[in-house]
Amino acid sequence: MESWEKILSESITTAGALSSLFEINKDEIQRVIAEYPLTINPYYLGLIQCKGDGIYKQAVPDIREITEHQGLEDPLDEEALSPVPGLTHKYPDRVLLLVSGRCAMYCRFCNRKRKVGQPAMVTRQTVREGLSYIRANREIRDVLLSGGDPLLLPDQELFGLLTELRAIPHVEIIRIGTRIPCSLPQRVTLGLADMLKGFHPLYINTHFNHPLEITPEASLACARLADAGIPLGCQTVLLKGVNDDPAVMRELMQKLLLIRVRPYYLFQADLAKGTSHFWTPLKKGIEIMSALQGHTSGLCVPTFMIDIPSGGGKVPITPEYVLGEDHGEILIRNYQGEVYSYPVL
Numbered sequence: 001m002e003s004w005e006k007i008l009s010e011s012i013t014t015a016g017a018l019s020s021l022f023e024i025n026k027d028e029i030q031r032v033i034a035e036y037p038l039t040i041n042p043y044y045l046g047l048i049q050c051k052g053d054g055i056y057k058q059a060v061p062d063i064r065e066i067t068e069h070q071g072l073e074d075p076l077d078e079e080a081l082s083p084v085p086g087l088t089h090k091y092p093d094r095v096l097l098l099v100s101g102r103c104a105m106y107c108r109f110c111n112r113k114r115k116v117g118q119p120a121m122v123t124r125q126t127v128r129e130g131l132s133y134i135r136a137n138r139e140i141r142d143v144l145l146s147g148g149d150p151l152l153l154p155d156q157e158l159f160g161l162l163t164e165l166r167a168i169p170h171v172e173i174i175r176i177g178t179r180i181p182c183s184l185p186q187r188v189t190l191g192l193a194d195m196l197k198g199f200h201p202l203y204i205n206t207h208f209n210h211p212l213e214i215t216p217e218a219s220l221a222c223a224r225l226a227d228a229g230i231p232l233g234c235q236t237v238l239l240k241g242v243n244d245d246p247a248v249m250r251e252l253m254q255k256l257l258l259i260r261v262r263p264y265y266l267f268q269a270d271l272a273k274g275t276s277h278f279w280t281p282l283k284k285g286i287e288i289m290s291a292l293q294g295h296t297s298g299l300c301v302p303t304f305m306i307d308i309p310s311g312g313g314k315v316p317i318t319p320e321y322v323l324g325e326d327h328g329e330i331l332i333r334n335y336q337g338e339v340y341s342y343p344v345l
């Protein structure tokens with residue numbers, strides 16, 4: 001089997017290379033990637049079945065990234081909530097720490113597209129300062145490693161980082177947010193899984209958006225992590241033209257369970273500048289949640305979350321099941337829309 005480093009080194013990164021594969025406007029793509037980098041590794045590229053499908057839209061640049069100006073550079077106000085660069089402390093007991101600036105594929109809808117792929121995003125210095133901040137703040141019991149993709153770090157570097165984190169007595173939980181099991185599953189070697197197993201309790205939240213991403217390779221990667229005792233969750237992003245359809249979403253959620261990944265969050269796409277062509281009305285997410293809840297196993301049902309712009313934080317949005325009160329009874333509808341009454345008590 002080819003090494004993941006080799007696969008990654010053969011990525012498409014230029015408009016020229018892309019134009020030899022798809023009929024695209026090379027000049028337009030060139031202008032887009034001058035602003036937001038392009039990387040599509042051969043594995044993820046191979047998932048595209050036809051131009052414009054749900055895989056293509058996630059990976060191939062679109063001129064609207066630079067011609068539509070709605071949205072914010074930093075939609076979640078992460079910079080303002082950063083006591084040190086690369087660390088966001090928004091909730092009382094947990095922080096987000098950026099540990100890698102690179103990804104195995106640059107998602108066109110990324111909410112950090114202002115900085116992914118740029119060398120200054122994460123440096124040895126920012127990671128060192130982040131660790132010092134965590135060490136000095138004893139209320140932090142949960143550290144979420146993110147980026148960029150933490151699993152693009154070499155094993156040795158990741159080992160060093162996890163060792164330093166585990167040496168901090170008040171850090172109870174370590175989480176890794178990574179798209180690797182989806183975008184470059186070959187990276188999940190037996191050696192990596194074996195190394196990660198030494199840092200429990202360790203949780204991984206991965207990121208799948210479309211049923212075509214659930215492949216034998218992705219399945220093997222997730223099996224290796226699950227066999228190492230790592231609970232796997234999924235943070236899916238709701239994206240127009242990719243998965244904004246109840247049937248597609250249901251298939252994705254059901255397939256995730258088959259590869260031992262438990263859906264965690266379904267995110268309303270963040271209002272990041274350059275991504276407005278992916279946005280869906282809030283109603284769409286509610287419709288999709290209604291089509292999941294009760295219609296399939298509860299294990300397949302994530303929490304639909306909106307991350308409020310300007311640092312308001314994550315808020316769950318649920319379809320309305322409580323319809324009101326009538327003569328001392330609460331009116332509740334079930335998943336089929338039948339209305340029942342339940343005593344107020």
Ligand SMILES: *Cc1c(COP(=O)(O)O)cnc(C)c1O
Binds near residue numbers: 091
């Ligand atoms: C999402 C997020 C977390 C983790 O939130 P959970 O709801 O606990 O998964 C932590 N910090 C920041 C800044 C986040 O954006």
Ligand code: SF4
Binds near residue numbers: 103109110149
């Ligand atoms: S893998 Fe995550 S951080 Fe990287 S481009 Fe995709 S969404 Fe952004």
